[in-house]
Amino acid sequence: MNRQTRRYKVQLAVIGSGLAGFAASVFALERGIHCAQVGNTGAIAYTTGYFDLLGSHQHRLLNDPWAGLDRLLSSEPDHPLSRIAKAEIRTAFDRFTQTLTEMGISYTRAGDRNLFALTPAGTLKPTLSVPMTMQSGIAARERGAKVLIADFWGLQGFSANEFVANGKASWPQLSATRLAFPDMESGAQVFPEVMARALEVPVNRERLAERLSAVLGDAESIGMPAIMGIHKPDHVHAELERLVGVPLF
């Protein structure tokens, strides 16, 4: 049997579909280089969403990753990051996150300080840039705002109680609640991917928003596991916030 082979003629072949491959393609396209990227599912499916530069050095968390970088390079002169100028790192971060923003997954810019992102366990993680959908949680913590954390029946590995138990020492105004996700009320296992996709549909957003509004009380904001959209998270996030009327993260 013969099978047709397709030939693609490009200027650059990028092999690998992880973050590095993706970034290589983005930067090549920006320069007008015609490229093709090949690869399989890999570690990119397991990324956290945070973009780290340097979160800690010698077991100390860093507020200022750039200063931390100086210290790292003086203790480890051969570290791979020594090959790139700081300005280039910053530009690359910003250009890459800019591309994501254009795709509907907005990121914060690479600032001078680490952000202290909220982990699913309610602890803090220093990182340079996070999806905008996480941003209002970081801000709420800094203000010590009254915040409700919601988890869902059937969703394993995220417990609002756990988040609150771990966060409450520095954030006393936290409380926990548990909701049933629209059309996933049976209590059987639900997957975040499925919930996130469901929220891409307007009617499902409206139904979830009703449930969120019902438990909001006097909370200023609601935090949830990462289910606010997967293809167009910015849009889903904005729409849900509009429907509930408070910042969500």
Place this chain on the structure above:
Amino acid sequence: MNTQETNGVETFETDVLIIGGGVTGTGVMRDLALRGIHCLLIDRRDLNAGASGGNHGLLHSGGRYASQDAETAAECRQEGDILRRIAAECIDDCGGLFVAVEGDDPEFAEAFSGHCKAAGIQCTSLSPMEAREREPMLSERVFAAYAVTDATIDPFRITLGNVNHAQQLTRSLFLPHTEVERFEIENGVISSAWCRDMRTGARRRILARQVVNAAGAWAMQVAQLAGCSEVRLLYSKGTLIISNTRIGQGVINHLRRPGDGDILVPGGTVSLLGTTSDNIESLDDIRPTVAEVERVLNEGRAMVPCLEKTRFIRAFSGVRPLLLASGSGADGRAVSRGFTLFDHQDQGLENFATVTGGKLTTFRLMAEKTGDLVARRLGNTQPCRTATESLPSGDAIRWTEPGFAPRDWYKRNDPQDMILCECEMVPQSAIDSIVESAPGAEQQMTLQAIGVRSRVGKGSCQGSFCSIRVTSHLYDRGVYDSSQGLLHMRDFLSARFKGVQPVLWGEQMPQMELSEALHCSLMGLDQLESQSDAPDGIGDPEST
């Protein structure tokens, strides 16, 4: 038993204090409880934290010792028969082979069946082809093979069963994380044992009429606390590696003088390849090394070539407490696997006994002899019943058997009963029963404690996912309401990683990369301490 608290020190009273929560200590506990005696069992860590949890779970036919130590061999055979009767649920009667491959001593192989016969051990000669029919992955280079009645036994289930039964019989009690610091001795009698809670630092005082030292590798140290110097042990460290799937149908022994990598033992759904034997000086920081793993693997391949391409998920080490008779050599393998019961009479102590040495297969006999001594000293005339009385099962102690939890879950057919551990398919209901009523549940049931009492963390992901899910569930159950749950999760994963590190190649490498992404990159478990160090959450001196 009375418990009272005076001056912040909790005081316990019991008939017998047993030190050491391994198969021997828990065996003694059940033995005495069957005679109507109340016991308090303590362990500085948890059940089976020493050699009882660090072995290959082999129920010896005796074949291994037939050539050198006929007495131990015969003991193994007899005890094996008893355990098959009283603890059938804990045993996989899978049978075993002894095989010699090209390069092995043909005379040694030749003599094997004669030695077995002398020790009364059943042994059938097989042609190499018959052997390979039973175990198709055996090397083509096998030239001699014998079938023996080796079996495997789940030491965790035995231990849990012992404690559970003793609790039922006489309301005996188990206190994990409790270490003896000193004994108060008056007129040749240990009047109280002063202990410390290893997690909280709290002091405990235990008043017991009799004290049994069943501390395994730590028995020498415990005996010395009582001023007894005649317990002299050789520490022999053994390392084993666990495959992702079960490789052989039965046990496969290398028919040669004992050496590294000479046994492959099925353990339910996995197999264990062992074992090294290296004398060590200290019991601190026992962990498997890359060099040991390589040795075991290189040797094992001679019998079973496919081990070359097998996925291994973890290595672990145990320390055999071998009794050093005066004048015996320093070779761990040559030291007798027999056990000794010290009554410490000649040290002037009336109510202290130490039982040590021995093996998993003979734990019941060790417990019987110890029980006889202790009962006699207490004036109790009840005979030992462990050889005839079956070890009862129980809802909270069945979860260490591979495949039990998923079958139970599948049968119950409850969509709301979440699977928390995907590799071993342990559902929420199993975790709940352990948290509510498994031995040790009176104390806080941590992730690590749940791991000892179930298959949680034992599968190929080595706790990557179940640690997160079980911890969340424990927070939801109210077991935790502070950051302690995360610290426990971190400790659990660190303990797992100690064993995974030396087998990091092939598929286990991406598995651990994934684990790192989850626990470090996503949850920041590697930075928990840094967070708690700084009271405001974040510390960065240069920038404040």
Place this chain on the structure above:
Amino acid sequence: MTAAVQNSLPVIDFKAKAHELLPQGASYDSCLNCGLCSSGCPASGLEGMDPRRFIRMAMLGMNEELSSTPWIWTCTQCKRCMYVCPMSIDVSVLVGLARGGWPVEKKPKGIVRSCEAQLRFSSTSAMGVRSEDFIEVVEEIVEEVREQDERFRHIEAPIDKQGAYFFVNQNSREPAVEPEELAPLLKIFDYVGADWTYASKGWAAENFCMFTGDDAAWKEMVKQRVDAVNELGCKVWVNTECGHSFYTIWKGIERFGLDAHFEPGSLVSFYAQWIREGKLPVNPDWNTRGIKFTLQDPCQLVRKSIGDPVADDLRFVAKQLVGEENFIDMQPCRSANYCCGGGGGFLQAGMNEQRHAYGKRKFDQIMTTQADYVLTPCHNCHTQMDDIGEFFGGHYRVIHFWTLICLSLGILGENERKYLGPELADIGLSR
């Protein structure tokens, strides 16, 4: 979760079979337990199962449970789990094995009957259409087209034309229940001047035998068709817009080591080629109202067979037809697309409740696009998406490419608009 079939079924050793059937490094032993398979599987949760659980239960030796779980009939063997798996583990192979293990009398009757019908006649039609009836229907349609449209007064539908370039398989649904739907494709072939033929043997483009898990029957079906193509000496085998039939040939030739003297080609890729060559001068000028279209990538054609190159062709053709701005992709799409739940014999298995639950994910995907029409070159996709649209209250319509191609070219007859909405009833009518 429903209880497994009570009667005892033959027990398969799944772990051993996985070792045998799956490549080293991609066998169940390599599983990282990450759950990407289950997370992306529309059958997850049905019958208490999901792909990861299937792997784990195999590894834990739960062979009795796996040999009897009805979940295997809700898994459409779409292989999305394999596609997203970082270790490329194929669960569908053992689902097929499990299906094969069920005694015929316990398998879903709809699938079994379809396969039996195919084996009965040389037409290989699952709907029991005999060759003489097929030829008669084709002749009638040709006659009708000649009469209706001046431009096609010389149109032909050759049968058994020796040495024709294309050997065309025809799904039985058209000759059996909607013969007028045969016409658009005949017109397209005529329009581009294709050298093609139908055949009197092995012409039917479906293969339910594969879905029964009966490899011998699957092979027999493919072999009959391969022989038929070889006999006529055709260069390229294409089938009508149908997914699974393409896969059964594409995969079957390789799997059973059949001697095929031709190349299996996708009709959609030829649409694309003819458009590029100017032979099919389609354009979106008719779409003045900005009607929105989305596209369903058939798993069997895209993910399981040719891969993203044919997904590119599908999009090229779709955009040429409806206008770039009127085309909205579902997410995820192309090789990562979710199966709609129409494949694997699910439509014929009589498990409607499960099939609707499965299809909810596809329904949500379609609703997210807010498209008015779903284009798909697959009969099972077509039927399933119509059905879930009705079940969940969607207002989209599902259409074949051939309909839109003819519409755009102004050659779509009045009676060939069954699947179009009223707003397109008059567009491009020549009279």
